[in-house]
Amino acid sequence: MAHISDDEKDIVSQDSYHKVYLLGDGGEYIILGNKKFYKHELMTAFGGTMQTERYKPAEPLNFGNPAALGLASFALSTFVLGLYLSGAMGISKPNVAVGLCFFYGGLVEAAAGIWELVLGNCFAGTVLVSFGMGFWISYGAINVEAFGIIAAYGDDTKQLSNALGFFLVGWGIFCFLMLLLTFKSTLIFMGLFFTLDIAFFLLAGFYFTGNAHLQKAGGIFAVIASLCGWYCAFAGTATRQNSYFTANPILLPVFGKKD
Template sequence: MSAAADLENQQPKDHHLLVDDQHSRRSNTLNETLDPHHPVTKVFTNGDYIQFGNEKYLKKDLMHAFGGTLNPGLSPPPKNDFANPAPLGLSAFALTTFVLSLINCEARGVKIPNIVVGLAFFYGGAAQLVAGMFEIAVGNTFGGVALSSYGGFWGAYAALLVPSFGIGAAYAEDTKQLSNAIGLFLVAWFIFTFFMMLMTLKSTVAFFSVFFFLMITFLLLAISEFTGKTSVKKAGGVFGLITAFAAWYNAYAGIANPQNSYITVKAIELPDLEEKYKKQK
């Protein structure tokens, strides 16, 4: 049987993974301390191949960090025939963010955000949630968590603007308490986005930019709710616009290829700080 056939017919097994590091001798210690029924198996390279546990892949076939697939780091390719769901989720997020951010900037004198309700429920919400579920189906945990969570955010935000949910009515005439409550809501999303951003530090500039600018957007909007300052809200709108264009850029990167466009996107990697530190030592 050929090597290619062996690769296709291999059966995955449960295993712990330990990167084979020549400079470290901790492997035996870990083998002794972990559950003996789940032994450690090393990730190691062999010529043109790299092995994750008992599964072997060609190095060139591994997925690298790329915003167009919402993949934050080196990983095996998905074992399915699904299309890439990331551009749908990114586009839904980008367009809904774009419209709300224009309103936060008071573009064309529009200050009432209710025009976003339909987008937030059906595009930024439902479409992005579906994309997140498909990310989980293709084995991309990061993409699944990110898109599904922000899909939930847009649904929750739309609920704030729909009277039948009773959220605004619960605060009666106490508008200050309502503003503080919305501020706390936005702070929670700022914290979540901060942790998601940390998982893009080994990816690309465009991929990292989406979460970095979104984090700043949430923070500014939260501050504007706490302080009531319109200037801070407008600043949040500006950063929201930057976030939207960064998300659209990543969506385009996941769709455009030489077969459908003359303009394709080349990923710009973030500096490998870990490798730089090792060289300094």
């Protein structure tokens, strides 16, 4: 890391918000606060690592990228469930997805999230653990007879539908809050949360109204969200050393003061 000169420090100190400055003939230096970094030393907003900050000093890793594992487990589980909910191939019961809910979408995704918390990535950890332990495992439990959740409602299908609707509304609100934190990241990463949020509210609407078209639309949006998740997972694992193809992030524009 290069040190900032006194003249450059004066430039930065004029703005209490510590804007991002590019220096050098080719813009190879970036100033954050009162420190100067080489551009290649910084992590940019990147869906493959679930990094939402536009610029952040890179921390050396001696192990793999847990975000890619979490994204992959989320994507596959969401893809399968989305196909079921959309009625693909005439499938109307999502119970085959229960195995994914407990193990790949549940335990594996939560484990990846816990490791992200260890690495200091609060956003990724919060999202992956919440969806892994909170959504996927609880959704699987709802569909397992041994837990007696559905049986507890007996013949009162209306109450069951309303309860499931509120369950999905809660997750839609959580997803919306996480969506707000992706507007400085990349297009595909933001698109993942945007389409997933729409899926939650459409499916909630289905349970409240019984309109099958809402379920089908919710399943389709879930499939789209899964494709975004797979793209981000590929971006987090593909390098110039192991692949002829890498994913170039499309950064979203940042408006107002850049800090």
